[in-house]
Amino acid sequence: MTDYSVEATGLTKYFDSFKAVDQVSLTVPAGCIYGVLGPNGAGKTTSLRMMLGIIDPDEGTSRLLGGHKPRTVRHRIGYLPEERGLYPGMKAREAIAFMGALRGLDWSEGRRRAAIFMTELGLERVIDEKIRKMSKGMAQMVQLIGSIVHTPDLIVLDEPFSGLDPVNQERLETIVRREQGRGATILFSTHVMAHAERLCDRLAIIAGSARRFEGTVDEARALLPMQVRYTPRDGSDAVAALLPAAATRKGEAWHFAIEESDVEPLLARITASGHGVAGLSIARPALHDAFVHIVRQVDAEFDDAPEADAIEEAAA
Numbered sequence: 001m002t003d004y005s006v007e008a009t010g011l012t013k014y015f016d017s018f019k020a021v022d023q024v025s026l027t028v029p030a031g032c033i034y035g036v037l038g039p040n041g042a043g044k045t046t047s048l049r050m051m052l053g054i055i056d057p058d059e060g061t062s063r064l065l066g067g068h069k070p071r072t073v074r075h076r077i078g079y080l081p082e083e084r085g086l087y088p089g090m091k092a093r094e095a096i097a098f099m100g101a102l103r104g105l106d107w108s109e110g111r112r113r114a115a116i117f118m119t120e121l122g123l124e125r126v127i128d129e130k131i132r133k134m135s136k137g138m139a140q141m142v143q144l145i146g147s148i149v150h151t152p153d154l155i156v157l158d159e160p161f162s163g164l165d166p167v168n169q170e171r172l173e174t175i176v177r178r179e180q181g182r183g184a185t186i187l188f189s190t191h192v193m194a195h196a197e198r199l200c201d202r203l204a205i206i207a208g209s210a211r212r213f214e215g216t217v218d219e220a221r222a223l224l225p226m227q228v229r230y231t232p233r234d235g236s237d238a239v240a241a242l243l244p245a246a247a248t249r250k251g252e253a254w255h256f257a258i259e260e261s262d263v264e265p266l267l268a269r270i271t272a273s274g275h276g277v278a279g280l281s282i283a284r285p286a287l288h289d290a291f292v293h294i295v296r297q298v299d300a301e302f303d304d305a306p307e308a309d310a311i312e313e314a315a316a
């Protein structure tokens with residue numbers, strides 16, 4: 001037994017000659033909330049499907065829940081696919097019980113848990129509503145509950161936040177935290193950084209078919225320098241001599257980026273200079289900034305690639 005819920009190694013997938021996923025490896029520690037982040041078309045869904053054994057990789061392997069082949073532990077997994085779908089004629093409660101039954105949960109127990117889940121989430125008024133009468137977002141919440149009603153050990157949610165209003169997004173965050181609280185591992189894909197920043201213990205960034213980063217939110221944010229905004233008390237231009245050459249002035253304030261290790265020496269220089277401090281903010285970039293930075297780097301690599309030149313020439 002290992003303490004990993006997902007161990008994916010070198011996953012690679014071609015669609016005809018197009019390499020949609022290129023050597024993606026991920027290890028998701030048991031009990032953690034793990035985000036797979038990436039722009040549209042990066043290869044997130046294809047990677048998740050290979051991890052779960054829904055499609056076969058052309059190269060690489062996936063092991064789940066302590067080293068098992070994915071198809072042997074299906075009943076211990078909850079999966080919300082990117083393409084949503086429930087039987088429109090079913091009521092919410094039955095739809096949830098049905099999904100549980102597909103994973104081995106007793107039907108009446110599924111109905112009982114459906115009512116508990118929906119009541120706890122403030123969705124009790126639609127328990128006996130038919131799916132076809134529900135909004136898309138509400139049906140998505142029902143499908144989400146259906147995918148976890150059998151208390152799976154590993155929950156994989158593909159773009160779970162997309163299409164939900166802010167209230168349902170918050171409900172989903174509550175569900176994710178609660179499922180982690182009972183010991184489940186949650187792996188979800190998204191391109192909405194705010195959710196990842198709040199929820200993830202660890203994350204991977206996939207761009208251009210390959211994994212470009214793996215680590216904690218703080219480690220991702222530390223890829224970029226700190227952003228400083230400094231306003232001297234005396235308004236003097238001479239302060240520029242103390243600051244990085246790339247510092248720019250907007251009104252009274254100077255803006256520049258600085259490595260964390262240079263923050264204290266900078267403060268010491270400012271203090272010793274006598275220019276004073278009328279305003280100072282030092283902020284670590286958000287996950288969003290790190291994400292955009294990585295994706296832009298990948299885009300630039302593709303723009304520089306000989307194939308990109310050939311494509312541009314062909315398009316010209």
Ligand SMILES: Nc1ncnc2c1ncn2[C@@H]1O[C@H](COP(=O)(O)OP(=O)(O)OP(=O)(O)O)[C@@H](O)[C@H]1O
Binds near residue numbers: 039043047191
């Ligand atoms: N069945 C398929 N046949 C051909 N190409 C495919 C197939 N499935 C995915 N692709 C292509 O593989 C690439 C990766 O797709 P994938 O759906 O894994 O990306 P994604 O990161 O999940 O994107 P999104 O955020 O837009 O859902 C895309 O260029 C997509 O068009």
